[in-house]
Amino acid sequence: MVLDRLFRRRRKKEGIQMPMSTFLKVKPVRNPALKWEKDKKTKEIKIIVPLQPPEEKKQKKSILDKLFPPMPTERVISLDKVGSIVWELCDGNRTIGDIANYLVEKYKILPEEAETSLNVYFNQLSGRGLIGFILPEDLKDKLKEDRTGIKA
Numbered sequence: 001m002v003l004d005r006l007f008r009r010r011r012k013k014e015g016i017q018m019p020m021s022t023f024l025k026v027k028p029v030r031n032p033a034l035k036w037e038k039d040k041k042t043k044e045i046k047i048i049v050p051l052q053p054p055e056e057k058k059q060k061k062s063i064l065d066k067l068f069p070p071m072p073t074e075r076v077i078s079l080d081k082v083g084s085i086v087w088e089l090c091d092g093n094r095t096i097g098d099i100a101n102y103l104v105e106k107y108k109i110l111p112e113e114a115e116t117s118l119n120v121y122f123n124q125l126s127g128r129g130l131i132g133f134i135l136p137e138d139l140k141d142k143l144k145e146d147r148t149g150i151k152a
Helices: 002-005 062-069 081-089 096-107 111-127 137-149
Strands: 027-030 036-037 045-050 074-078 131-136
Touching: 027 096, 036 081, 045 081, 081 096, 081 111, 096 111, 111 131
Parallel strands: none
Antiparallel strands: 027 131, 036 045, 045 074
């Protein structure tokens, strides 16, 4: 603890901890502010993330502006084949359990492998703001209770 202060290390923020049975009931939903397109040949998805435009300079343009290209207005994230399938299934209607079952059937993998992989994948996508989650009602009530200390 003292060394953390000396070296100014930050502790990792912990997200919501939930059992796997509850995690599988959550419904992932794509961020509606994003555009995405599917390549017809490879069936892979490209997600287009808009970037904040830099503040316009009100000064005269310099030679540096001619030498360096302008800042990009969007970032493109390419998903692989399995990631593209999962992305399309994140419609807000299917649960993570439904998606895991689909992957188990399609790729003949163990349910635990699919669930663990989805957990990691959804943490990455949600960390980048690409997806959100619709929580089941019982979990919403439990979270309210945990935050306020008052039963809903």
